[in-house]
Amino acid sequence: MSDIKPIAMTLGEPGGIGPELAIKAWLARAEHNLPPFFILSPKIIMDQTTEALGLQVKTKVIDEVSQTGKFFEDALPVFEIPGNGEDIKPGTASSKTASIVIDSIIHGVNLTRSGTASAVVTNPIQKSVLYQAGFNHPGHTEFLAELSGPGTIPVMMLANSQLRVVPMTIHIALSEVPKQLTAEIIKQLVRITTASLQRDLGLKKPRLAIAGLNPHAGEDGSMGDEEIKVIRPAIMELRDEGFDVVGPLPADTMFHAEARANYDVALCPYHDQALIPVKTLDFHGGVNVTLGLPFIRTSPDHGTALDIAGKGIARPDSLIAAIKMAADMARKRAAGNAASQGA
Numbered sequence: 001m002s003d004i005k006p007i008a009m010t011l012g013e014p015g016g017i018g019p020e021l022a023i024k025a026w027l028a029r030a031e032h033n034l035p036p037f038f039i040l041s042p043k044i045i046m047d048q049t050t051e052a053l054g055l056q057v058k059t060k061v062i063d064e065v066s067q068t069g070k071f072f073e074d075a076l077p078v079f080e081i082p083g084n085g086e087d088i089k090p091g092t093a094s095s096k097t098a099s100i101v102i103d104s105i106i107h108g109v110n111l112t113r114s115g116t117a118s119a120v121v122t123n124p125i126q127k128s129v130l131y132q133a134g135f136n137h138p139g140h141t142e143f144l145a146e147l148s149g150p151g152t153i154p155v156m157m158l159a160n161s162q163l164r165v166v167p168m169t170i171h172i173a174l175s176e177v178p179k180q181l182t183a184e185i186i187k188q189l190v191r192i193t194t195a196s197l198q199r200d201l202g203l204k205k206p207r208l209a210i211a212g213l214n215p216h217a218g219e220d221g222s223m224g225d226e227e228i229k230v231i232r233p234a235i236m237e238l239r240d241e242g243f244d245v246v247g248p249l250p251a252d253t254m255f256h257a258e259a260r261a262n263y264d265v266a267l268c269p270y271h272d273q274a275l276i277p278v279k280t281l282d283f284h285g286g287v288n289v290t291l292g293l294p295f296i297r298t299s300p301d302h303g304t305a306l307d308i309a310g311k312g313i314a315r316p317d318s319l320i321a322a323i324k325m326a327a328d329m330a331r332k333r334a335a336g337n338a339a340s341q342g343a
């Protein structure tokens with residue numbers, strides 16, 4: 001019997017590699033000692049995928065999430081979402097299946113928020129086709145924050161065994177970054193990240209490093225002044241509040257091995273500045289986790305990989321790492337809650 005409630009896994013883009021990865025993760029359950037999880041999907045989609053890949057995998061529709069553990073050893077538990085497999089072609093994303101993709105996320109979040117599931121692990125979505133269907137959130141991160149209620153500030157963190165990064169702005173055009181990177185945002189992100197690393201990762205006093213926006217962190221204002229006007233003042237205030245935070249550091253020299261030893265997480269002004277080093281160091285071992293939500297959400301660090309969908313060659317490593325990280329976080333939260341109740 002598992003020590004945590006089952007993990008809810010969303011379908012992601014059905015024309016991408018998500019369904020294949022879910023099946024491969026289930027096949028690897030014993031090797032990786034994975035806790036019971038279930039997939040939120042029409043059963044037909046999972047059955048079509050196993051058949052197309054020639055895998056011997058049974059699926060089992062569950063009426064209640066609590067049945068997950070009972071069936072997990074013999075079959076992949078499916079929490080049935082309405083829909084059919086008609087519009088699905090591996091390698092092609094389609095807006096016709098957007099409602100299945102979105103329903104899967106909403107149900108996963110509801111089950112996790114209610115405490116029925118211990119965490120939600122999301123498979124990758126093809127953002128462009130969801131936009132065509134009227135989805136007006138840049139990605140999961142922002143959608144999950146909206147589902148969590150007003151005032152939620154989601155923090156995207158990507159992590160592997162060598163590096164953790166937080167992009168301080170997420171899915172926005174580069175030209176918008178200097179406008180949206182305010183001292184207030186930086187302070188909020190540092191506070192949320194520090195609290196999450198303490199509670200969910202067990203780091204007592206997390207060390208944070210903040211990257212500059214401009215080359216050489218602005219070179220004393222000669223190559224941009226955001227470091228002087230925005231980033232440094234925020235860091236000074238945070239240090240006065242007791243946070244262990246340094247910067248602004250030149251981004252080009254803060255990711256080599258010796259530099260990484262000096263901090264637990266790097267906060268970067270924009271998406272690619274943060275994600276390029278972490279994905280370069282270990283693409284297949286990376287996990288995307290959203291901090292600052294009232295529930296646990298992790299995800300693989302990669303996307304829908306339409307170029308390889310249906311070929312049977314997608315690697316489930318990152319999804320497996322996401323399941324393990326979600327389970328670890330759930331255990332730490334449960335232990336923390338038990339300790340605070342006992343105190």
Ligand SMILES: NC(=O)C1=CN([C@@H]2O[C@H](COP(=O)(O)OP(=O)(O)OC[C@H]3O[C@@H](n4cnc5c(N)ncnc54)[C@H](O)[C@@H]3O)[C@@H](O)[C@H]2O)C=CC1
Nearest residue numbers: 123124125126127128299301302303304305307308314315
């Ligand atoms: N959490 C999410 O929902 C995410 C969604 N995306 C979305 O995915 C779509 C495609 O994004 P791309 O930039 O092309 O990135 P991608 O990660 O889907 O693909 C980049 C390259 O890595 C390979 N790759 C990715 N995952 C793999 C795996 N598990 N095993 C083997 N090879 C793998 C692909 O075949 C491709 O060559 C976009 O719509 C993007 O928005 C991207 C990242 C995260």
Ligand SMILES: NCC(=O)COP(=O)(O)O
Nearest residue numbers: 139140141142275288299
């Ligand atoms: N590049 C990371 C990414 O796109 C993840 O997006 P999200 O769907 O997890 O918000």
